[in-house]
Amino acid sequence: MDRFEYRDGRLWCEGVSVERIARDAGTPVYVYSSQTFLDHFRKIRAAFEPLQPLICFSIKSCSNLAILSLLKEAGSGFDVVSGGELYRALRVGADPSKIVFAGVAKTDREIVEAIDAGIGWFNVESEAEMENLIILAGRKRRVIHAALRINPDVDPKTHRFTTTGKRETKFGVDLERARAFFERFGRNEWVQLGGVHLHLGSPVNTIQPYLDAIGKALRLIDELRNAGFLVEMFDLGGGFGADYEGFQAPTALDYARSIVPLLSDRSLRIVLEPGRSISANAGILVTQVLYTKQSGEKQFVLVDAGMNDLIRPALYEAHHFVWPVVTSREPPAGRNNQPFEGAVLADVVGPVCESGDFLALDHYLPPVQRGDLAAIFACGAYGFSMSSQYNSRPRAAEILVEKDAFRVIRQRESYNDLISAEI
Ligand SMILES: Cc1ncc(COP(=O)(O)O)c(C=O)c1O
Numbered sequence: 001m002d003r004f005e006y007r008d009g010r011l012w013c014e015g016v017s018v019e020r021i022a023r024d025a026g027t028p029v030y031v032y033s034s035q036t037f038l039d040h041f042r043k044i045r046a047a048f049e050p051l052q053p054l055i056c057f058s059i060k061s062c063s064n065l066a067i068l069s070l071l072k073e074a075g076s077g078f079d080v081v082s083g084g085e086l087y088r089a090l091r092v093g094a095d096p097s098k099i100v101f102a103g104v105a106k107t108d109r110e111i112v113e114a115i116d117a118g119i120g121w122f123n124v125e126s127e128a129e130m131e132n133l134i135i136l137a138g139r140k141r142r143v144i145h146a147a148l149r150i151n152p153d154v155d156p157k158t159h160r161f162t163t164t165g166k167r168e169t170k171f172g173v174d175l176e177r178a179r180a181f182f183e184r185f186g187r188n189e190w191v192q193l194g195g196v197h198l199h200l201g202s203p204v205n206t207i208q209p210y211l212d213a214i215g216k217a218l219r220l221i222d223e224l225r226n227a228g229f230l231v232e233m234f235d236l237g238g239g240f241g242a243d244y245e246g247f248q249a250p251t252a253l254d255y256a257r258s259i260v261p262l263l264s265d266r267s268l269r270i271v272l273e274p275g276r277s278i279s280a281n282a283g284i285l286v287t288q289v290l291y292t293k294q295s296g297e298k299q300f301v302l303v304d305a306g307m308n309d310l311i312r313p314a315l316y317e318a319h320h321f322v323w324p325v326v327t328s329r330e331p332p333a334g335r336n337n338q339p340f341e342g343a344v345l346a347d348v349v350g351p352v353c354e355s356g357d358f359l360a361l362d363h364y365l366p367p368v369q370r371g372d373l374a375a376i377f378a379c380g381a382y383g384f385s386m387s388s389q390y391n392s393r394p395r396a397a398e399i400l401v402e403k404d405a406f407r408v409i410r411q412r413e414s415y416n417d418l419i420s421a422e423i
Pocket of ligand 1: 060079201237238239240381
């Protein structure tokens with residue numbers, strides 16, 4: 001699952017003690033394992049190897065330059081959804097032809113920047129966006145490639161805030177309108193519409209939604225090809241699961257075993273946009289216990305990380321496994337929340353002035369006290385990248401471990417960082 005493991009009652013990331021990192025860098029701190037990023041990237045690449053896909057790591061899940069650089073060196077392309085993410089990809093020297101750009105409301109500035117950069121594919125989400133893309137590409141006299149993001153109306157069975165492939169969401173174009181979309185735009189001189197894109201949601205911990213959506217997309221592609229349109233690329237989006245608790249996500253091989261046979265011999269350039277399945281298990285958030293407290297029947301463990309550092313529990317009711325960094329009792333192998341003798345049942349909560357500021361609810365923990373360090377697992381995806389300065393809390397530091405060395409890849413913000421852009 002990852003390269004975080006307990007040895008003699010202490011948590012290690014690869015060859016470095018997490019306690020040492022926390023003492024050195026302070027808390028809260030994100031700690032990433034470079035090897036885990038690479039392991040997951042390579043597992044996906046190996047599993048889908050028969051399709052020779054272009055794997056575009058989804059920057060939104062974990063956007064630090066050091067991590068993008070690591071994945072670029074491993075051969076990854078990038079999925080971007082904003083001008084800022086495009087800037088990051090270019091800053092690490094990404095091959096622009098390996099960049100795909102999705103997003104339901106791209107601004108003119110973002111589109112022009114992407115045209116200038118020469119990115120591989122624009123994933124277009126509406127007729128209005130396509131009209132605009134044609135105007136902007138024509139003005140620059142640049143031929144660009146676009147794929148139509150379809151909305152396959154498949155339920156990915158995930159949280160409603162991260163469901164994107166159902167008809168009632170804002171993403172993509174309905175299948176019924178897709179054919180008309182190609183009729184209207186499929187022969188444009190500036191924007192070559194040559195692909196189909198979809199993204200179901202995230203995380204999609206079952207494989208059937210992919211099979212349903214791919215089936216629908218392939219029927220559309222056949223229909224379009226029969227009508228004379230050149231469809232050369234199919235982008236399946238992201239959404240593969242990660243192991244938050246237990247071994248809950250199918251492996252890359254599980255997904256590939258079902259998906260690859262559907263797409264072999266289709267003469268399609270396949271693109272994948274995995275984010276979480278590469279980054280989630282590659283990072284933890286380390287926090288320090290400030291206080292413990294009882295209120296009625298309830299036990300609270302108050303820590304120095306809050307919803308501004310990790311918003312997933314508050315936003316998506318996501319569950320993250322928490323455990324002391326130094327402990328006489330090692331966690332269960334699958335890191336699932338379960339009772340054990342001597343356990344304290346507690347809510348692990350942060351310092352932010354919101355009742356929604358929790359990191360784990362009803363969690364079974366070994367007894368902890370003020371000053372103890374705790375690790376919040378599987379925070380590499382949508383952890384730091386969704387963090388904020390809410391409550392005027394400087395953002396946490398980020399540390400990258402490579403074998404038995406570690407380095408700061410983002411400094412802890414200072415109070416001055418909170419106000420430096422203000423006039
Ligand atoms: C278009 C698109 N591609 C890829 C992803 C990455 O999803 P995940 O991190 O679940 O793989 C997302 C996430 O929201 C997305 O919107």
